Amino acid sequence: MDTIFALASAQGKAGVAVIRLSGPNAHPAAAGLTGGTLPPRGMRVRTLHAGDGSRLDDGLVLTFQAPASFSGEDVAELQIHGSTASVNAVMRSLSDTEGLRLAEPGEFTRRALENGKMDLTQVEGLADLIDAETEAQRKQAQTILAGELGALAERWRRDLIRAASLLEAVIDFADEEVPTDVTPEVRSLISGVMADLQREAEGVRIAERIRTGFEVAIVGLPNAGKSTLLNALAGRDAAITSEFAGTTRDVIEVRMDLGGLPVTLLDTAGLRETEDHVENLGIELARKRAEAADLRVFLTENPTELGVEMLVGDIQVFPKSDLRDVTEGGISGKTGQGIDQLIAQISRVLAERTTSHGIATRERHRVALDNAREALGAAMAVLESGPDLYDIAAEEMRTAIRALETLVGRIGVEDLLDEIFSSFCLGK
Amino acid sequence: MKHSKFDVVVVGAGHAGTEAAHAAARMGAETALVTLSASDIGVMSCNPAIGGLGKGHLVREIDALDGVMGRVADQAGIQFRLLNRRKGPAVQGPRTQADRALYRAAMQKETHAQQRLTVVVGEVVDFLMDGSRVAGIRLADESEIHAEAVILTSGTFLRGVIHIGDVSRPGGRMGGRPSVKLAERLDSFDLPLGRLKTGTPPRLDGRTIDWSELERQDGDEEPTLFSFLSTSVVAPQISCGITHTNTRTHEIIEKNLSRSAMYGGHIDGIGPRYCPSIEDKIVRFSDKESHQIFLEPEGVNDHTIYPNGISTSLPQDVQQEYVRSIMGLENAEILQPGYAIEYDYVDPRVLTSSLSLPDAPGLYLAGQINGTTGYEEAAAQGLVAGLNAALEVFGRNPVHFSRADSYIGVMIDDLTTRGVAEPYRMFTSRAEFRLSLRADNADQRLTHVGLQLGCVGDRRKARFGEKMEMLTAAKSKLSERTYTPKEIRAVGINVNQDGNRRDGFAILAFPDVAFDDLIPLVPSLREVEPDIRLQVERDALYANYIARQQKDVEAMKRDESYEIPRDFDYFLLEGLSSEIKQKLSQARPETIAQASRVEGVTPAALTLLLAKLRREQKVRKA
Structure with missing residues (x-):
């Protein structure tokens, strides 16, 4: 070496x-x-x-x-x-x-x-920690680095191995003094794990946002003052962490730290009906990006005129308040009026969403969790027929356990047998 | 001094030895089967039963390759039961109580009838060596038998010690002699050895048991036989009795624990968890007030009863006392006391998947010496060693059984890559491809392999050919056209009206559809024989799961195709932890697939190994 x-x-x-x-x-x-x-x-x-x-x-x-x-x-x-x-x-x-x-x-x-000092998820956690730019990212990376995802997977795996071993005991020790129907205990172990998996899988989207950043799109008519607003936001309490051109010259991305959360602000092309083919392409792209973003700031008096749907949590502000008489919800990139309120509001909406995040943070995690959940669902369904279909149920359990193992490690049949032997007195 | 020459010599005529000798002889090798006593051939030294879950699968696979165990068990079976009859066919295992005398007689008859197989009586004291190569054996009378390959199946005879309470003496099994000299020879090969133990219950005189109050267990009304060639039961059928230990029994045992060989500190070997002694059961599961005992007759004309469930190493007087505390056994006479036996086994990780020892070319090991327990496990290894010894003699490539095609493959792989921590027994849960490795399709999985090898006789060849023809015909009837949901519903089968056309096989894959339900839809199916109908039904039942597993099977087969050179030095491999290097060096996996199953080997380590192998392959090609 x-x-x-x-x-x-x-x-x-x-x-x-x-x-x-x-x-x-x-x-x-x-x-x-x-x-x-x-x-x-x-x-x-x-x-x-x-x-x-x-x-x-x-x-x-x-x-x-x-x-x-x-x-x-x-x-x-x-x-x-x-x-x-x-x-x-x-x-x-x-x-x-x-x-x-x-x-x-x-x-x-x-x-x-x-050398077994870390499992795969911890390595991912370490990479995240090194890349962490904001407080929320740091906390999340620390959780994974501490092995919490691994520990969680280990707990699910233990429950599933217990459930599988009950099925296997009934199958492999049919002529011995083991119970002939273990369906209720198996079902309750599976449904406990399924509920956890569901919660974690749902939290992955949010957790992934904490890791990679939330996208907040500013939409409005051409010349509504979007770019000025972006510059004002970038120049105030929010610290610019990087700046680069978007995939086309029509989407500008600014990455910043808002209240500890990583946020990428998108400045999109002004949305309007036009005959200009090239401009239309830019507008189409702007709409798509805006719709895919986590949050939209509508810089307009009338959100319906933009062709982008306003979703729950989205924010509307009135443009160029320096030029007209708006008291509530007015904003001006030029004078700075309303900027602090807007930052606070974006932070509040995003912070609320992060309360539901889980420990799993990556698409890879979500796929593993979903595969496991699907197999467990199938196992639950065949278990309704009782012991006669334990061979099929056991096969689904195997699939579920293998899926979870792709998170951290692997299972051997010895794990199953260990569990069987420690629970039942076998050997007639 | 006599000298003789054979192609293959098999040492030991237990279940591994007989199956090995038969396999080698079927392959065309002149074979000698050496035993201490000709009357030992076919002896069942432990419980009088063959088969069970996983074990029954092994017997069917042995039979599919034209081995003897299944045929002999069918001759001797006195109570056939298909375990898990109500569950899916993948987890059904045939089992039978066997009449000891009938089993022995049938096995001896088969052995004497087998061409090219010679029984030699004598004690093997040494191997003949040709350099590092094992080239035959020497007997106690100084006679020598030369051979191209030697298969050692010495069971528990390697430094065997028998314990009854605090009394112990050397011995393989009751009445057997331990082979100390041979053990010394094996020591010179510097093999890694371990120590295991196993036990037996006291044997009872059935005439002194009060059967009147006891629960009875009968065999199946329609017996399921082992051999694909057998058609009906031969021996008279009997039933077993069932009784239970009670708190009084447990008190007696607890009071005398210190006098048990195991708990008195006389035994160091590790015993099997699935076949614990009664002492073990009472200590480990102290909250259980009663344990079940099966009273198994050892034969139709034999009064001996094997009380399955109370194996013990307590002194004889304690055995008598606790036996008589049990219902029905109040006046039971013990014919032979229970005992524990400790013995050496060879860490099977030193073996190749042919069960040969690379460090002593020409030598094969099979059976209990490799750390397994059970007649079926022993016989299956004997078969593998016998086939491969013959193949070596003829200069042909060894036969490899994969985890994807047989329980035999699962066992050989477990033994040679993972080793054993306790006497190894087969379970269906050891087979990850359980749904396709069924007792009912063992012939479809393996007989064609046997035909290619040349170990399958004409009778089986003809029978197998007919069956496959009928199966193929039935399956083509099922798949010759597709049907709309409307057509299918018209004959009373409930399917989704999703517009998808399905063939007969796909319809049969629905869990609640039986073969006969399809006859209105495909009238030609009426011509299909009942047993073929059943077989097609079983194949269809798991079709969807087997298709899903196919990806895993392919991934494994791919990994199996990456061979690791025998002399590969793991310690030169950068980036592996020393623990993993150690484990891989011990297990000497033959392929990446085997390496992946060595305990503690991580995916990262496999990637490194694979990368290194590819680099070396490139260098070699260049």
Whole structure:
């Protein structure tokens, strides 16, 4: 197994930079730079030297011993001054060390996964945490990183294995003293899990929004002041986190943090009837994007004139309040009137929606949950016929358990037999 | 000193050994079956029954390959019962009580009738070696038998120790001699060994049992036989008695627990959880006030009763005391005390899926020595070892049984990739493709494989050919045209009026439609024989599920096609944890499919392994 190293902190100038080493040679290589010895697990202040004896930098050297480390291997971390030159010098020295190589992207995490330090969902959680820009994203990533989805899947799996083992016991030990009808207990275990699955699957859409961002579209007639409003929103309490052109020049996206939630504001083409073919294409796109968005801000006096349906939670504001006499719901990108109220209202609507989010966050999770739910539904249906169709019910259970396992791990028949043997006295 | 030469030598004439010898001989190999005593052939040393759930499936598969166990069991069966009769056909398992004497007689007759099969009486003390290759055996009288392949089926004889209470002595089973010398030879191969135990109940004299108060269990009115060639029951049919332990029985056992070999600390081997001793049952399930006991006659002309459910390693006087606390057994005489037996087994993960030992070419292991329990499991392994030994002798490729085509495949794969933690017994729940691996279609799954191999005789070949012809004819009648929902409803079958046209087979796949319901729609079906009707019905019943599983089967077959070289060094594979490397090195999977079933192997690890194999393949091609 190679020992790998990489800069663990961000590139560029900073107070401190962290270089991480993982693998069997991590400790000797770190000790080599210090010219002395290091404890198997601990923290030392040391001066680092290059191979030719020249001084590289002063730093803090942390050592972790396998398996009690991030990757599950021996790990060393060098915390040095965060100058590009210092980092490059130390990295060069490490590349020259026998048995060390630069890590590939994600390789530390992959080793952690392979050494059983994390399950698949936790790796996803870690990736989310590193990408997290807002408070809600951070909290969500932390939940997954802590293994809560894995734990939840484990609990469902345990219940389903229990249910399947009841069926299998009736099938495989037909001539022994096991109950002949376990339908009520099996059904109650299945319906408990199904209710949970349903809730989680429904929460995935919201959770995925927290992860990837909510889309809020500003719609209105041409020249209603949408762009001015967008600029005003972007320039006020909301911090712009990125800005880039949309898929066409007619949709501008601005990503921002609204009350801890990631939001992408869409500035769409003005909606109107036109003979211009090219403009029509842009309008069609604007309508589609607006309809697919999580929330729409109607910048108009009359929402029905735009050809976009106003849904529950959507917001209407009256444009260019600086030019006319509006007291309630008026807004002006130019003077800033009503901007704070609009931000508060968007935040409130989205925050309300996030209260229903679940732990599962990805489409992959939702597919697994739905597949499991479908198989369990089929199992419930055949169970109505009682023990005669247990062979079919057991097959559906197997499908459901396998679907859940794609979330985290896998099942062996030994798990089933273990459950059977611990519950029944078998062997006539 | 005598010398002789055979193609295949089988050591041990238990259920694994006889089936192995018959299989090799059917394949055309000159075969010697070596046993300590010719009268041991066909002995049932444990309970007098064949078949059951999973086990019955194995017997049908052995029969489909023209093996002997099914035919012999049909000759000796004295109480046939199809377990799970009311449930789906996939989980129905044939079982019978067997008359010990009839079973032994039938097996000996088959064995003597089999061409190219010679029974040799003697004690095997050593292998003949040709370098690292096993090239035959040496007997205690110094005579030598040379052979291209040797199949060892020594059961519990490897360092077997029998315990009755605190008394123990070496021995394979009651009356048998342990083969210590051979064990020393095996040690020189440096095989990983483990220790297991199993037990038997005291045998009772049926004439001293008061049957009048006891519940009886009869066989099925229409017996389901094992062999696809058998047509009717031969032996007289009997019924079994049922009684129960009670709180008094449990008190006696609890009071004497410290005198039990198992609880007194005399036994280290691990026993099977599904066949626990009565001591175990009472300790582990202390809230149960009563356990069921089946009183199984060992034969029609035999007074011996096998009380199934009270195997024990308590001292003889305690056995007597607790037996007599049970209803109906108040005056029962014990003919032979129950005992526990401890023995060595070889960790089957060192074996290939042919059951050969790569480190000792020419040697095959089958049966209890591989950590299994049960006659059926032993016989099925014997069959696999016998076929492959003969194939090796003839320089042909080994036969591989897949999890997707048979319980035999499930068992061999479980043993060679996962190993055993307790004596391994077959269950239907071990087979992930259970719905297609049925006792009723074992011939359709395997007989054609046997025909290709050459282990199927003319009689079965003819019978199988006729049956397949009739099945194909019936199925083509069903699928020759499609019907509208209106046409289908017109004959009284309730289907959705969804506009979809369906053929007869699709209509039969509806759970509440029987074959006979289709006759008004497809009048030519009237010509189909009753047993063929039943078979078609069963095939249709699971058709939708089997189609769904087909994707899994294909994925597995694909994984099975990625072979891993025998000498693959997992420790050179980057990115695998040392624990996974260890486990893979132990299991030595032959394919990616097997690797995926090694305990603890993650999908990520498989991806790495597959990537590495592909790289190496490219290098080799280049």
